[in-house]
Amino acid sequence: MENELSSLVVIFTEFYYWVTIVFMFFIHVGFCMYEVGASRYKSHMHTLMKNTMVIPLITVTFYLFSWWIYFAFVNGPWIIGDLVAAPHATPWSELMGAHMGGVPVQETLDGDTTAYWARINGVFWAAFLLFSWTAASIVSGAVIERIRPSAFWILAVLIGSVCWIIDAAWGWSWNGWMVQKLGYHDAYASGVIHAIAGGFALGVLLVLGPRIGKFSADGTPRNINPHSPWLVTIGLFMIYCGFWGFYVACNIPIIDVFGGDMLDIQDKQYFSATNIYLQPTTLSGITLNFLMSLSGGLMAAYYVSKGDAFWTYSGGLAGVIGASAGNDLYHPIQAMLIASFVVVIIYKMHYWVERKFKIDDAVGAVAVHGYAGFLGVVIAGFMLWGYPSSPFEGYAHITPWGNFAGAVIMFGVLGFIPAYVASKILNAMGMLRIPREIEMVGLDINLELEREIDAQQVRDAIRREA
DSSP states (O other), X not given: OOSHHHHHXXXXXXXXXXXXXXXXXXXXXXXXXXHHHHSOGGGHHHHHHHHHTHHHHHXXXXXXXIHHHHHHTTTTTTTSSOOOOOTTSSTTSTTSSSOOOSSOSSTTOOHXXXXXXXXXXXXXXXXXXXXXXXHHHHHHHHTTTTBOHHHHHHHHHHIIIIIHHHHHHHHSSTTOHHHHHHOOOOTTOIIIIIIHHHHHHHHHHHHHOOOTTSBOTTSOBOOOOOSXXXXXXXXXXXXXXXXXXXXXXXXXXXXXXXXXXXXXXXXXXXXXXXXXXXXEEOHHHHHHHHHHHHHHHHHHHHHHTTSOHHHHHHHHHHHHHHHHTTTTTSOHHHHHHHHHHHHHHHHHHHHHHHHHHOOOOTTOHIIIIIIHHHHHXXXXXXXXXXXXXXXXXXXXXXXXXXXXXXXXXIIIIIIIHHHHHHHHHHHHTTOSBOOHHHHHHOHHHHXXXXXXXXXXXXXXXXXXXX
């Protein structure tokens, strides 16, 4: 690198994203604890391992093709343009491994590209990878105790390594077609992560069906309480902690917004942190809004649920999600009020959908993530109406109809529809749901019985030989 100052900027950016990865890992730990706490004793290990194996499966597929999709699909492709070249993001690229910069080997790379991506590629890739884990884990909680592990892992790769990264390319990249043409604004991923995951979970649940015993003969829903409220509580607090890394990873830490790569204003420099769309923001501002939206969500959920602990903690998370689309620009009081409003709506929607359509969402994931994310994007369209969606000339401004269209694309087009179609195919092949007998006895207990049977067969064989 040319000098100490430029070196410091690049190395600081590298370290910045590395730290966000550490924080975001807490999200996955929290989801594992949360889901095990919400499941019954007879299916603990199945619930835990189902979510744990998301890590290697999505990581490998994300390395092989998802990182390339993020950069290549910003135009759709073929919605406003063709595929975009992304030579640094292909799995065979020299930059997808240990690299110190220098003269590139690939003909498609130049020296400047190699010098930058040699430092940033791995940590930036990993930050997006952790978002993919989160999307799959949201679905995991909704379907506990009745889905086959193999079916869930197929669906996890579909959302984590295909659907989610396409929506990130479209609406969470500074030059994504939804930003350019719709003025889509979703700074901290109300729609890009949460609405798509909630919509995806709903698509799976419609085909998967409820747990045995969830609904009485007359269709009245029964409450299946978490076996360990304490584990659920700790898990949700871990998710709160990981959400800090989530928020920080949605920013670019330091960039010259007047520089040649940005607005290109001659003889001027202005260094700042920016949101994912490269608009200036501050970590101070998003800290205020994060805590105020968390507080608004907790208070509203406590009130509307009459002090139910499960919904109070979940409401805190839903409050943050509901305000996240605009938390780079909201006033803190706005963030709190939006969070409170969203939580009341999604709480009532959860129980209405449960009664009306017999949807068994074991942890309220569709409501907490899907409905809250959808509403958060729509509300941001109204609250930020007229703001520029990007610092670049020619991009559409933020509008209610642009953000509403974006919310529909996230929740429905890239979330619900692929999940419903994939689940119908898996169900037709007999691969989606575990057999009724195994569900009744419990997945963990069934495995123990199988081991005991195998061991007894071995002992009988030894006796026969003797």
